[in-house]
Amino acid sequence: MFSISRMTCAKYGAGVAFLGTLVAPTATTVTLAGTSASALIWAGYKCTDWLVTWPHRRNWLNPLHAALCNPLGIPEDTRAVDYIKVPRDYQKREKVGRIDLPAKFTGVDVSTPTTIVKNKLGLSDVSVSYNLSGRKPHLVITQIPRPPAKVYFAQYQEELLKVPESAPLIGVGPRDKQVSVDLDTESPHILVSASTGGGKSVILRTMTAQMLHNGAQMVVLDFKRHSQKWAKHLPNSVSCKTIPAIHEALIALGAEGHHRNQIVDDWEGDESEVPVGPRLVIVLEEVNSTVKKLKSYWSEIRTSKDPKVSPAVEALGEILFMGRAVKMHVLAVAQSATVNALGGPEIRECFATRILARYTVNNWRMLVPEVHPVPRSSRHAGRVQVVLGGLATETQVLFMTPQEAAEWAMSGVVAGPPPVTSRDIPAPSPTWENVRDTDENVTPDLVLIKGGRMSLAQAAREGVVPMTADALRQAKRRRADFPEGVDGKYTAEELQEWYARRSDKQAG
Numbered sequence: 001m002f003s004i005s006r007m008t009c010a011k012y013g014a015g016v017a018f019l020g021t022l023v024a025p026t027a028t029t030v031t032l033a034g035t036s037a038s039a040l041i042w043a044g045y046k047c048t049d050w051l052v053t054w055p056h057r058r059n060w061l062n063p064l065h066a067a068l069c070n071p072l073g074i075p076e077d078t079r080a081v082d083y084i085k086v087p088r089d090y091q092k093r094e095k096v097g098r099i100d101l102p103a104k105f106t107g108v109d110v111s112t113p114t115t116i117v118k119n120k121l122g123l124s125d126v127s128v129s130y131n132l133s134g135r136k137p138h139l140v141i142t143q144i145p146r147p148p149a150k151v152y153f154a155q156y157q158e159e160l161l162k163v164p165e166s167a168p169l170i171g172v173g174p175r176d177k178q179v180s181v182d183l184d185t186e187s188p189h190i191l192v193s194a195s196t197g198g199g200k201s202v203i204l205r206t207m208t209a210q211m212l213h214n215g216a217q218m219v220v221l222d223f224k225r226h227s228q229k230w231a232k233h234l235p236n237s238v239s240c241k242t243i244p245a246i247h248e249a250l251i252a253l254g255a256e257g258h259h260r261n262q263i264v265d266d267w268e269g270d271e272s273e274v275p276v277g278p279r280l281v282i283v284l285e286e287v288n289s290t291v292k293k294l295k296s297y298w299s300e301i302r303t304s305k306d307p308k309v310s311p312a313v314e315a316l317g318e319i320l321f322m323g324r325a326v327k328m329h330v331l332a333v334a335q336s337a338t339v340n341a342l343g344g345p346e347i348r349e350c351f352a353t354r355i356l357a358r359y360t361v362n363n364w365r366m367l368v369p370e371v372h373p374v375p376r377s378s379r380h381a382g383r384v385q386v387v388l389g390g391l392a393t394e395t396q397v398l399f400m401t402p403q404e405a406a407e408w409a410m411s412g413v414v415a416g417p418p419p420v421t422s423r424d425i426p427a428p429s430p431t432w433e434n435v436r437d438t439d440e441n442v443t444p445d446l447v448l449i450k451g452g453r454m455s456l457a458q459a460a461r462e463g464v465v466p467m468t469a470d471a472l473r474q475a476k477r478r479r480a481d482f483p484e485g486v487d488g489k490y491t492a493e494e495l496q497e498w499y500a501r502r503s504d505k506q507a508g
Helices: 006-023 025-072 111-121 152-160 198-211 245-266 287-303 309-321 363-366 402-409 454-463 468-480 492-507
Strands: 095-100 126-131 138-143 169-172 178-179 189-193 218-220 237-240 282-285 326-333 353-357 383-388 391-397
Touching: 006 025, 025 111, 095 111, 111 126, 138 282, 152 169, 152 198, 152 402, 169 198, 189 198, 189 363, 198 218, 198 282, 198 326, 198 391, 198 402, 218 245, 237 245, 245 287, 245 309, 245 326, 287 309, 287 326, 309 326, 353 363, 454 468, 468 492
Parallel strands: 189 326, 189 353, 218 237, 218 282, 282 326
Antiparallel strands: 095 138, 126 138, 169 178, 169 391, 353 383, 383 391
């Protein structure tokens, strides 16, 4: 067959351009300029496309090629993009793409490429079909329809009246299948793991509003203070927003759990009818930070006669192990629910249901290693993976506005306040935002006001006096005029008065 090499073409092109400049220099110059500009635009487009698609090729197409080339009889040195036609947004498409096959291909067991495609592209439910007719045989990859883009409360309000009281609706999955978890028969506790913006608040609001509607009580443990504001004034909900309050609340909840366990133990009738009281849901925000701060708080307030383990953390573990019969359920939220953060692998195993959103591959493998391949994390608002029993279901979370959630919680069977009252929870210490004092020795940004006692570590941390905790402890040992305190606790006033006298003596 007649062919011309690239070098020959380049020589002919240069010759034509040279003759053109001699015969028609102006026209040739314009033509060359236009051709050069077009070439630059084309080269820029190809470079940009190469850079943009490089992560897609590296992470998905090249590994798929490495796994498919031998079963399909494709040479290993073939470029993946030459025969794998899978776009970057393939996870959002019902028709994922196609794979071109050699002309002599006659077919292999369809289960082999199907398994490879699922594992390498991170798809949970796909089908691969052959089209061997004609000169261009190929595989067609399709996946089941995705969950709807949005699921609003108004669409499913009537459906919520039909769902079992123990199984609040989480959202809607593929083929408009409703996704829920039965707290009595499947999973008494639920772990929500999502990065910032992953919809943790919406998930909790959706589930707890339904539970309150059906007569449950709720305790929110959130030292960051901004979770579940919609339930702030509900009579069947209590919010604990300081570490001391959370500490006392968990101890009270642990006691309630033991009380309910005793009722279950004494009951001789049908276990499903044991009168333990209303269902009690405990929303525990930011588990990693909260457990760490609870341990630190206990190390500051405990005496030599107290156990080393925080009674609040111990109570949390007991609640998780008490079982579904007591109708106490923990909805825990964490960005990274490590074993150390939760208190051990046995604690994490109490969460049979795990809801993940905007997760990393490492986080997925840590929390649900039994589920593979790892589905690609979605940035779509409200899109989560609900994992139960080794099966991950892609779900669009039911969206309730704060107002809708509050109204729904109050429109059904409204229970009384949970067994964690103001008597159990110390009131948050007043701040200096609205307090003014004429005493010059009072630090303006003081968090604890006069009369509230604190440890020396707390005093140093809150800036009661401009000294470190170690310096305060040394002063306590060495200076006879150091305040006596009560059980190792001091008021801000006495520490500041002592510091003022000390400063006056040093100045004199």
